[in-house]
Amino acid sequence: MKRLHQFLREQQTSPELIELIDTLLVACKEIAYLLKQGALAGILGSAGAENVQGETQKKLDVLSNDLLKRNLLSCSLVKGLASEEEDFPVAGNPDGKYLVTFDPLDGSSNIDVNVSVGTIFSILRAPEGCDGGDESAFLQSGRRQVAAGYVLYGPSNLLVLSTGKGTHIFTLANTGDFFLTREYVQIPTETKEFAINMSNQRFWEPAMQNYVNDLLQGEEGPLSKRYNMRWIASMVAEVHRILTRGGIFMYPFDYREPKKPGKLRLMYEGNPMSLLVEQAGGLSTNAHRNIMDVEPQGIHERVAVILGSKHEVENALTYHQPEAAKG
Numbered sequence: 001m002k003r004l005h006q007f008l009r010e011q012q013t014s015p016e017l018i019e020l021i022d023t024l025l026v027a028c029k030e031i032a033y034l035l036k037q038g039a040l041a042g043i044l045g046s047a048g049a050e051n052v053q054g055e056t057q058k059k060l061d062v063l064s065n066d067l068l069k070r071n072l073l074s075c076s077l078v079k080g081l082a083s084e085e086e087d088f089p090v091a092g093n094p095d096g097k098y099l100v101t102f103d104p105l106d107g108s109s110n111i112d113v114n115v116s117v118g119t120i121f122s123i124l125r126a127p128e129g130c131d132g133g134d135e136s137a138f139l140q141s142g143r144r145q146v147a148a149g150y151v152l153y154g155p156s157n158l159l160v161l162s163t164g165k166g167t168h169i170f171t172l173a174n175t176g177d178f179f180l181t182r183e184y185v186q187i188p189t190e191t192k193e194f195a196i197n198m199s200n201q202r203f204w205e206p207a208m209q210n211y212v213n214d215l216l217q218g219e220e221g222p223l224s225k226r227y228n229m230r231w232i233a234s235m236v237a238e239v240h241r242i243l244t245r246g247g248i249f250m251y252p253f254d255y256r257e258p259k260k261p262g263k264l265r266l267m268y269e270g271n272p273m274s275l276l277v278e279q280a281g282g283l284s285t286n287a288h289r290n291i292m293d294v295e296p297q298g299i300h301e302r303v304a305v306i307l308g309s310k311h312e313v314e315n316a317l318t319y320h321q322p323e324a325a326k327g
């Protein structure tokens with residue numbers, strides 16, 4: 001079996017990018033170890049603080065963030081980092097080449113119930129002459145990502161990675177090495193499985209209400225298919241299922257908090273997941289444009305997300321863009 005390094009070298013990945021990915025993975029392996037210890041390490045439960053998004057932080061959110069931050073700031077390639085759990089970007093080496101954004105522990109509401117969670121990351125090139133602690137340096141569209149991926153902490157610990165040359169899956173062995181276990185992943189274009197938090201239904205826009213109503217009507221409805229539904233509440237696990245067997249995942253805009261267009265964040269979740277999904281032949285949109293074409297206005301910006309099997313995402317889009325669909 002092929003090791004991650006060998007595979008990346010064969011893909012002509014620069015030695016510097018390989019070094020940076022390695023640095024990220026050192027922290028992820030430590031997070032995997034902590035998660036495995038769970039209650040034995042006294043790390044479950046709330047940290048008693050809120051992050052900049054106003055969400056209660058878990059102890060493991062804080063520990064994971066600190067591990068990633070410490071490792072990345074010790075790497076001379078990192079000019080700056082931005083995290084879902086940090087109020088502001090943090091400057092690294094002024095001569096560093098890269099900026100890294102990450103969600104240290106996505107799906108952390110699932111930690112205490114022992115359900116899969118993950119670390120999501122995105123790597124951008126640092127613009128010439130920028131300050132790595134300055135938000136404006138990070139405000140680049142998802143198209144400019146050099147690499148993106150996630151580490152899924154589940155029954156197996158997996159790395160899912162794209163450097164823009166396909167999406168590939170690596171499994172963490174006991175030796176601490178990641179081995180290539182699936183290359184050039186292709187998401188099936190058709191699906192009969194959708195994922196959405198149905199409890200928010202009454203807050204969605206009419207287009208989303210109509211689409212989901214039609215999904216629920218199954219073979220008797222206009223989509224003429226019986227659909228199944230899944231909701232894990234860990235985006236990493238949800239995207240992983242879609243990369244494995246297809247599906248559509250939606251966290252749409254809703255009116256619970258009108259100033260927040262969706263729950264998920266563009267720079268830590270939307271963009272990296274979109275690169276992985278597009279590189280695997282899927283689609284990822286905010287219902288109006290491809291997520292990676294959104295020009296970010298703020299580091300913690302939120303985004304509506306509809307991603308997955310190409311034809312099903314196109315179905316969803318016809319409800320949101322009826323004019324465009326008519327051609």
Ligand code: AHM
Nearest residue numbers: 105106107108109197233234235236
């Ligand atoms: P988090 O980054 O604070 O963990 O929030 C993101 C998570 C996603 O993993 C998941 O898709 C979503 O929140 C679930 O939200 P909800 O609890 O509203 O269903």
Ligand code: MG
Nearest residue numbers: 103106107269
């Ligand atoms: Mg998250």
